[in-house]
Amino acid sequence: SQQGEEDPQALSIQEGENATMNCSYKTSINNLQWYRQNSGRGLVHLILIRSNEREKHSGRLRVTLDTSKKSSSLLITASRAADTASYFCATAPSRTDKLIFGTGTRLQVFP
Amino acid sequence: NAGVTQTPKFQVLKTGQSMTLQCAQDMNHEYMSWYRQDPGMGLRLIHYSVGAGITDQGEVPNGYNVSRSTTEDFPLRLLSAAPSQTSVYFCASSYGGNTDTQYFGPGTRLTVL
Numbered sequence: 001s002q003q004g005e006e007d008p009q010a011l012s013i014q015e016g017e018n019a020t021m022n023c024s025y026k027t028s029i030n031n032l033q034w035y036r037q038n039s040g041r042g043l044v045h046l047i048l049i050r051s052n053e054r055e056k057h058s059g060r061l062r063v064t065l066d067t068s069k070k071s072s073s074l075l076i077t078a079s080r081a082a083d084t085a086s087y088f089c090a091t092a093p094s095r096t097d098k099l100i101f102g103t104g105t106r107l108q109v110f111p
Numbered sequence: 112n113a114g115v116t117q118t119p120k121f122q123v124l125k126t127g128q129s130m131t132l133q134c135a136q137d138m139n140h141e142y143m144s145w146y147r148q149d150p151g152m153g154l155r156l157i158h159y160s161v162g163a164g165i166t167d168q169g170e171v172p173n174g175y176n177v178s179r180s181t182t183e184d185f186p187l188r189l190l191s192a193a194p195s196q197t198s199v200y201f202c203a204s205s206y207g208g209n210t211d212t213q214y215f216g217p218g219t220r221l222t223v224l
Contacts, residue, residue, distance in 0.1 A: 030210055042201055042215035092210035099210055101153040
């Protein structure tokens with residue numbers, strides 16, 4: 001089945017640096033979502049971007065969507081140690097009622 | 112609001128045993144779903160419900176049963192546990208459907224010996 005694939009699988013940065021994660025997918029979508037999962041916890045929704053949108057912001061988060069390249073990126077600016085978590089993209093393929101999750105990017109932010 | 116709650120947090124079963132994972136939400140969401148999370152595989156949809164009395168299969172439904180008698184509750188039943196069902200199970204609810212924003216519970220870590 002179609003799946004969003006995050007890149008890189010793991011990312012380590014220092015506090016204050018920016019973190020960029022990418023997600024690629026295979027078929028047309030209705031929307032793409034990003035979630036965060038802290039160790040041992042449930043997933044928390046961050047941003048939903050629809051197929052007719054190119055960019056969305058939420059606080060220190062910026063998500064872009066390029067439907068021609070079938071890719072999305074999540075940028076976390078001025079990262080903090082509390083941003084340490086796994087980040088997942090989830091795609092809603094067109095003409096389906098399913099949400100397909102990728103395998104995630106593990107982000108480690110060092111103080 | 113408590114959001115989505117799940118019990119138990121941890122469970123160890125022997126092969127062949129049965130059990131029910133509980134899930135409840137207090138947001139009056141019509142849509143609820145169960146996912147399992149395995150290392151390196153992302154989340155996979157097991158079963159979902161679009162409202163009380165209506166359920167349907169997801170990507171990996173075998174070995175699991177669900178029912179939805181109320182809007183609030185969506186239990187997941189393992190009929191005869193197998194080691195392949197060792198996983199972390201997440202319940203989620205949504206206002207707008209399976210492709211809308213999902214609100215996840217804290218998860219149940221299940222080990223089948």
